[in-house]
Amino acid sequence: MAELVHPRNAALLRRVRDAEGADGRLALPDVASWEIFPFEGEMRVKALEEPELPEPARTGEGGKPCDSCETGVSQAVWADERWKITAPEPSAIPIVFLSPRKHVDLGNLGLLLSGEMGQRIWRLEMALTSLGGVGRVHLNRWGDGGAHLHLWFFARPEGLLQLRGSSLADWTDTLPAMPLHEWQDMLSAVAAEMAVLGGKALR
Ligand SMILES: [Zn+2]
Numbered sequence: 001m002a003e004l005v006h007p008r009n010a011a012l013l014r015r016v017r018d019a020e021g022a023d024g025r026l027a028l029p030d031v032a033s034w035e036i037f038p039f040e041g042e043m044r045v046k047a048l049e050e051p052e053l054p055e056p057a058r059t060g061e062g063g064k065p066c067d068s069c070e071t072g073v074s075q076a077v078w079a080d081e082r083w084k085i086t087a088p089e090p091s092a093i094p095i096v097f098l099s100p101r102k103h104v105d106l107g108n109l110g111l112l113l114s115g116e117m118g119q120r121i122w123r124l125e126m127a128l129t130s131l132g133g134v135g136r137v138h139l140n141r142w143g144d145g146g147a148h149l150h151l152w153f154f155a156r157p158e159g160l161l162q163l164r165g166s167s168l169a170d171w172t173d174t175l176p177a178m179p180l181h182e183w184q185d186m187l188s189a190v191a192a193e194m195a196v197l198g199g200k201a202l203r
Helices: 007-019 067-071 110-129 165-174 180-196
Strands: 083-086 095-100 134-140 151-157
Touching: 083 110, 083 180, 095 110, 110 134, 110 151, 110 180, 151 165
Parallel strands: none
Antiparallel strands: 083 095, 095 151, 134 151
16 A cells, blocks of 8 residues: 555655644644635544545446436536536535536547537636626536546625635535525526527526
């Protein structure tokens, strides 16, 4: 195991162990006192565990089935020849995923799909902004759960300044979800706006 740890990561772990207090934990970072941080009160940093290598397979790799490929466009809000937009369960704010229809991740997207991705990101920014009441559209690619590329788009409510920046995802998990009908109307509006420049609204 230890020989699999990259020297840079091994060095990081040594710095962590040196910085840990008597309780084996790091001090709270500055972000815990920032306006955008969703939590307050007695908190402590979780103990950092040792690396797990090789990393466990995500869905869609190592023989694990891929949800995105299995559902195809049956759950999609919008699709064109090579891309689709899907949505998670209703959340507090508009959230959608942009994915290629083909089973690829960002690293093996290739020239055609990577070029098309840029245009669809731009269009989705406009489609989400057109909902109104949107302060900023945030775009993330985490991909630690599934191997099929899915970009996350979050539409931050206008004026809710505590929801700015990197804490938005934690706020989203904290705030009450939209009613289902409102969620579906939102998705239909995004799909219709996307379809103006191509592809097909599926809701
Ligand atoms: Zn897939």
